[in-house]
Amino acid sequence: xxxRVAIVGIGQTRxxxxxxxxxxGELINEAxxxxxxxAQLTMKxxxxxxxxxxxxxxGHHLNDAMLVDYTGARxxxxxxxxxxxxxxxxxxxxxxxxxxxxxxxxxxxxGWEKHDEAPTTSxxxxxxxxxxxxxxxxxxxxxxxxxxxxxxxxxxxxxxxAAMVRAQASENASRNxxxxxxxxxxxxxxxxxxxVVYPLNLYFLCPTSxxxxxxxxxxxxxxxxxxxxxxxxxxxxxVHSDYSGALFTFPGETRETSHMVAGRKLFQRNHITKPIRExxxxxxYDPCAFVQMSWLEDFGIxxxxxxxRLVEKGVTAREGEFPVCPSGxxxxxxxxxxxxxxxxxxxxxxxxxxxxxHQVTRDVKTALASGYGGSYWTDLLxxxxxxx
Amino acid sequence: xxxxxxxxxxTQEMLLKIPYRWAAGEYVGEFLRELRxxxxxxxxxxxxxxxxxxPPAPVCSRCHTRMEEREKWVEVGPRGTLLAFFVxxxxxxxxxTGDMLEIPFSVGVIWPDGAPVALWxxxxxxxxxxxxxxxxxxxVFKPEEQRQANIFDILYFKTx
Amino acid sequence: MPQRVGIVAVAQTKYEAAKPRQHxxxxxxxxxxKILEETGISLIDDVDSVVSCSQDHWDGRTISSMxxxxxxxxxxxxxxxxxxxxxxxxxYGMMHILSGHHDIVLVVSHCSESQTDGxxxxxxxxxxxxxxxxxxxxxxxxxxxxxxxxxxxxISREQxxxxxxxxxxxxxNNPYAQAPAKLSLEDVLNSSMLAFPITALDAKPASDxxxxxxxxxxxxxxxxxxxxxxxxxxxxCYxxxFLGDRDLSACDSLVxxxxxxxxxxxxxxxxxxIDLVEMSEMFSYQELLWMEGLGFCDRGxxxxxxDSGTTQMEGNLPxxxxxxxxxxxxxxxxxxxxxxxxxxxxxxxxxDRQVPEAKIAIAHGTAxxxxxxxxxxxxxxxxx
Numbered sequence: 001x002x003x004r005v006a007i008v009g010i011g012q013t014r015x016x017x018x019x020x021x022x023x024x025g026e027l028i029n030e031a032x033x034x035x036x037x038x039a040q041l042t043m044k045x046x047x048x049x050x051x052x053x054x055x056x057x058x059g060h061h062l063n064d065a066m067l068v069d070y071t072g073a074r075x076x077x078x079x080x081x082x083x084x085x086x087x088x089x090x091x092x093x094x095x096x097x098x099x100x101x102x103x104x105x106x107x108x109x110x111g112w113e114k115h116d117e118a119p120t121t122s123x124x125x126x127x128x129x130x131x132x133x134x135x136x137x138x139x140x141x142x143x144x145x146x147x148x149x150x151x152x153x154x155x156x157x158x159x160x161x162a163a164m165v166r167a168q169a170s171e172n173a174s175r176n177x178x179x180x181x182x183x184x185x186x187x188x189x190x191x192x193x194x195x196v197v198y199p200l201n202l203y204f205l206c207p208t209s210x211x212x213x214x215x216x217x218x219x220x221x222x223x224x225x226x227x228x229x230x231x232x233x234x235x236x237x238x239v240h241s242d243y244s245g246a247l248f249t250f251p252g253e254t255r256e257t258s259h260m261v262a263g264r265k266l267f268q269r270n271h272i273t274k275p276i277r278e279x280x281x282x283x284x285y286d287p288c289a290f291v292q293m294s295w296l297e298d299f300g301i302x303x304x305x306x307x308x309r310l311v312e313k314g315v316t317a318r319e320g321e322f323p324v325c326p327s328g329x330x331x332x333x334x335x336x337x338x339x340x341x342x343x344x345x346x347x348x349x350x351x352x353x354x355x356x357x358h359q360v361t362r363d364v365k366t367a368l369a370s371g372y373g374g375s376y377w378t379d380l381l382x383x384x385x386x387x388x
Numbered sequence: 389x390x391x392x393x394x395x396x397x398x399t400q401e402m403l404l405k406i407p408y409r410w411a412a413g414e415y416v417g418e419f420l421r422e423l424r425x426x427x428x429x430x431x432x433x434x435x436x437x438x439x440x441x442x443p444p445a446p447v448c449s450r451c452h453t454r455m456e457e458r459e460k461w462v463e464v465g466p467r468g469t470l471l472a473f474f475v476x477x478x479x480x481x482x483x484x485t486g487d488m489l490e491i492p493f494s495v496g497v498i499w500p501d502g503a504p505v506a507l508w509x510x511x512x513x514x515x516x517x518x519x520x521x522x523x524x525x526x527x528v529f530k531p532e533e534q535r536q537a538n539i540f541d542i543l544y545f546k547t548x
Numbered sequence: 549m550p551q552r553v554g555i556v557a558v559a560q561t562k563y564e565a566a567k568p569r570q571h572x573x574x575x576x577x578x579x580x581x582k583i584l585e586e587t588g589i590s591l592i593d594d595v596d597s598v599v600s601c602s603q604d605h606w607d608g609r610t611i612s613s614m615x616x617x618x619x620x621x622x623x624x625x626x627x628x629x630x631x632x633x634x635x636x637x638x639x640y641g642m643m644h645i646l647s648g649h650h651d652i653v654l655v656v657s658h659c660s661e662s663q664t665d666g667x668x669x670x671x672x673x674x675x676x677x678x679x680x681x682x683x684x685x686x687x688x689x690x691x692x693x694x695x696x697x698x699x700x701x702x703i704s705r706e707q708x709x710x711x712x713x714x715x716x717x718x719x720x721n722n723p724y725a726q727a728p729a730k731l732s733l734e735d736v737l738n739s740s741m742l743a744f745p746i747t748a749l750d751a752k753p754a755s756d757x758x759x760x761x762x763x764x765x766x767x768x769x770x771x772x773x774x775x776x777x778x779x780x781x782x783x784x785c786y787x788x789x790f791l792g793d794r795d796l797s798a799c800d801s802l803v804x805x806x807x808x809x810x811x812x813x814x815x816x817x818x819x820x821x822i823d824l825v826e827m828s829e830m831f832s833y834q835e836l837l838w839m840e841g842l843g844f845c846d847r848g849x850x851x852x853x854x855d856s857g858t859t860q861m862e863g864n865l866p867x868x869x870x871x872x873x874x875x876x877x878x879x880x881x882x883x884x885x886x887x888x889x890x891x892x893x894x895x896x897x898x899x900d901r902q903v904p905e906a907k908i909a910i911a912h913g914t915a916x917x918x919x920x921x922x923x924x925x926x927x928x929x930x931x932x
Contacts, residue, residue: 250504413571
C-alpha cells in the first residue's frame with residue numbers, strides 16, 4: 001500500500017576542501033551517525049539504504065557495495081542512484097519511493113562526495129559525448145558559463161547582480177557552521193576575483209567540497225513514533241532534458257526548460273498559485289551566482305527577467321520575503337553527490353526550526369528543495385511541516 | 389618499534405588509465421565522415437515536429453519520431469552566429485589526453501547558418517573583450533589529408 | 549487490495565561479443581522501439597517515467613544515462629538512473645508504481661563491454677585502500693570463492709562444467725543468445741585455464757547489448773496485454789565487501805534476499821512451487837552455489853543438484869533455459885535480461901526454450917565481487 005513519507009533524522013558533516021584525515025567510508029559514517037543520533041535510532045531500525053554519488057569522482061566502481069560497513073547497508077536492502085548533480089535530491093526521491101511503495105518503513109538516504117581524491121572538473125568533463133563535445137567541455141564550468149552568458153543576454157542582468165547573489169550567499173554561509181566557504185564577501189571582493197571560465201570568476205562559481213549528508217526517512221506510522229517534528233515530503237517532480245538541454249531558444253520557439261516544467265507541475269498539483277507567498281523558503285541547487293536568478297524565474301517564483309530584480313530588492317535574503325539558500329547554498333558548499341541531499345536536509349531543518357544561526361526569520365511551514373545537473377535535469381521537492 | 393608519527397596521514401595513489409573505443413553510431417559516424425570527406429557540416433530534421441539536430445540523430449528527442457535519413461540531411465554553416473561563449477583562464481586536466489588544458493581556451497556555441505541548432509566548438513579568438521554574442525564566425529577546417537573523421541577536423545571557428 | 553505491478557512487455561537486443569555499429573543510446577533505442585511496436589503505446593502520451601540502468605565506468609562517461617532521455621522520449625519528462633545491476637532498476641520501476649506516483653514505467657539498461665577493458669573496471673570495484681593494489685578483479689575473486697566452495701563441499705570441476713554444457717546448449721534455442729554451443733565436459737575442462745579452477749568456458753564472455761521492460765499498474769497492465777506477468781515478490785540484500793568478512797562457501801545475502809522475496813510472494817516451498825529460474829551466473833560454480841542460496845537445495849548440495857538432472861530443460865526445475873550469462877550477456881543488463889527471459893517464459897513466448905506450463909519463475913540479478921549483492925524477483929503468470 002502507498003505510504004506517506006517523512007524525514008525523521010538529519011545529519012551532515014562539516015564541509016571543507018580536503019579531509020585527508022578520513023577515508024570515504026569514515027566521512028560518510030560521520031553523517032550517518034549524526035542522522036541516526038538525530039532520529040534517536042540505531043542501524044537496526046533502518047531497513048534499506050540508498051546512496052548516490054558519481055563513481056569517477058573518487059575513481060570507484062560499484063562503491064555502494066564497497067562502502068557497506070560505513071553506510072550500514074551490510075545485511076540490508078538498498079541500491080545506488082547516479083544522476084549527476086541531481087543525485088543528491090534523487091537519493092531522497094529514491095528513498096521516498098522505497099518507503100512510499102510500502103516495501104519498507106524506514107530508509108537511510110546518503111549523499112556524499114570526496115572531491116579531494118580525484119580531479120573533479122576533469123571527471124565532470126566526461127559527462128559529454130566523446131565524439132561530439134568532450135573536447136570542448138571544461139567540467140561543469142563551461143555549461144554554467146554558457147547559461148550565465150545567455151541569462152545576461154536575455155534579461156539585461158549585470159555581473160553586479162551576480163555579485164549581490166554571492167555576497168548574500170556568503171552572509172548566509174557565515175552563519176552556517178557546516179558550510180564550506182564561509183567568508184563574508186562584499187560585492188567589490190567578488191567582482192575583483194580572478195576569472196576562471198569567463199564570464200564566471202572564482203566567486204561566481206561553487207567550490208569543490210568534501211562532505212556527506214544523511215537523512216532518515218520513515219513511513220507515516222513510524223514517523224510519528226520516531227519524532228515530534230517529522231518533515232513531510234509532500235510531493236516531488238523529476239524532469240530531465242535531452243542532450244542539447246534546450247539552452248537556446250530559436251526564433252519561433254518558446255523557451256522551455258526542465259525547471260519550468262518541474263515548477264509548473266509541482267505547483268499545479270499542489271494548488272500553489274503564488275509560490276513566492278505560499279512557500280517560506282527555497283533551498284535551491286545554485287551552482288553559480290547567475291543561475292540562482294535565472295532559476296527563480298524558471299521555477300515560477302517570479303516572472304521572466306525578474307530574477308535579478310528580486311535579488312536587488314533583498315527579497316531572497318535570509319530576512320527577506322522569500323529566502324533563497326539560507327544555508328549558503330551550493331554556491332558556498334558543493335560536494336556534488338551530497339549537495340542535493342543537503343538541500344533537502346537544510347530545507348527540513350528550516351521547517352523544524354533547527355537551523356540555528358542561519359534559520360530564516362519567518363515561520364516556515366512549507367519549503368522547496370531543488371536539484372540540478374546533467375544536461376538541464378531537475379528535481380523539485382515540496383516539504384511540509386504538516387500533512388495537510 | 390619506531391616512534392609513532394600521529395601526524396602522518398596515509399594515502400594510496402593510483403593513476404587510472406582506462407582504454408575506451410566508443411562506437412559513434414551510424415548518424416554521428418556519418419556526420420564525422422562528412423567532416424573528413426567533404427568538409428561539410430550536416431544536421432537532420434524531425435519530419436513531424438520540425439526540430440533539427442546537429443550532429444544528426446536517429447530519433448527526435450521531443451516526439452520520438454524517426455528523424456530524416458541521409459538523403460534529406462541539411463548542410464549547415466560553415467558560417468554562423470555566436471550564441472554564447474566562454475574562455476577558460478584556469479587550466480584543468482584533460483581526461484581524454486591526460487595533459488593540462490592549454491589556456492586561454494575559448495569555446496563558442498554557434499548557430500550555423502541553415503538550421504536552428506547549437507554546435508559547440510573552439511573559437512580562434514581567446515580575448516573575451518573581442519568576442520561578442522551575436523558576432524559572425526566561420527568554421528576553419530584542417531587540410532583534407534589531415535582530417536580523421538573526428539570533431540577536430542574543424543580546427544576552430546574564426547571571427548568574420 | 550492494492551494493485552499489483554505487471555510486466556507488460558520485454559525486449560532484448562541480440563547479445564553479441566561486439567556491436568561496433570551502435571552507439572550506446574542506439575542499443576536503448578532498439579529495445580525501446582521494440583516495446584513500442586509490440587504494445588502500440590506512445591512514449592510521450594502513455595509512459596509516465598523511465599528508469600535507466602547503466603554504469604559510468606563501463607561507459608566511460610560520468611552520468612552514463614546522459615544520452616538516454618533522447619531515445620526514451622524523456623525530454624522534459626521523468627527519467628532517472630539506478631547504477632548497478634538491471635534487476636534493481638526493475639525493482640525501482642516497481643516502486644514507482646507501488647507508490648502511486650506513476651502508472652506506467654519503462655525500464656531500460658545497456659552495456660557494451662567490448663568498448664573497454666573489463667578487468668580494469670572490475671579492479672575499480674574493489675576497495676582502494678587495501679585490496680585494489682593486489683590487482684584483483686572479479687575473475688580472481690571468483691576463483692578464490694570457487695576454490696573455497698569446492699574445497700568445503702567437495703564440489704567438482706565436472707559438476708561446474710555441467711552448468712556450462714547445459715547453459716551453452718540451452719542457448720541454441722534462444723535467438724537472442726550470443727554464444728550457443730554444443731559442448732562436452734572435456735571441452736570445458738580442457739579450455740584454457742584463466743584462474744584455477746575457472747577456465748575460459750567456465751566464465752561469462754564479454755558481451756554488448758540492451759534490454760527494456762515495460763511495467764504497469766494492474767488495471768493498465770491488463771488493458772495493454774492479455775498476458776501480464778505479476779511481480780509477486782522481491783527482495784534484495786548486501787553482503788560484506790571485504791572477502792575476508794564473508795564465508796565464501798556461502799552466499800548469505802542471496803539467502804536473505806530470496807527469503808524476503810518468498811515471504812512477500814507467499815512461497816513456502818520454493819522447490820515445489822517454482823517452475824523455472826533465470827539467474828545471473830557469471831561463472832559456472834555460481835549457478836551451483838546460488839541454487840543453494842535460493843533455497844532449492846541445502847548448503848553444499850549444489851553439485852548434487854546439477855548431477856540429479858533437475859535443472860536441465862527436461863528436469864523439474866529448469867535453470868537458465870535462455871542459456872544464462874554464460875552464453876553471453878553484458879553486466880548491468882544481466883539482471884534485467886533475467887527478468888525479461890523469465891517473463892517471456894510466463895507469457896509462453898519462448899518457442900523452443902519454453903518451459904511447459906510455467907506459472908511461477910525466479911529472476912535473479914547480482915552485482916559486486918563474488919556476488920556481494922543480490923536481487924531476487926518472484927514472477928507469476930497472469931491472464932490466460
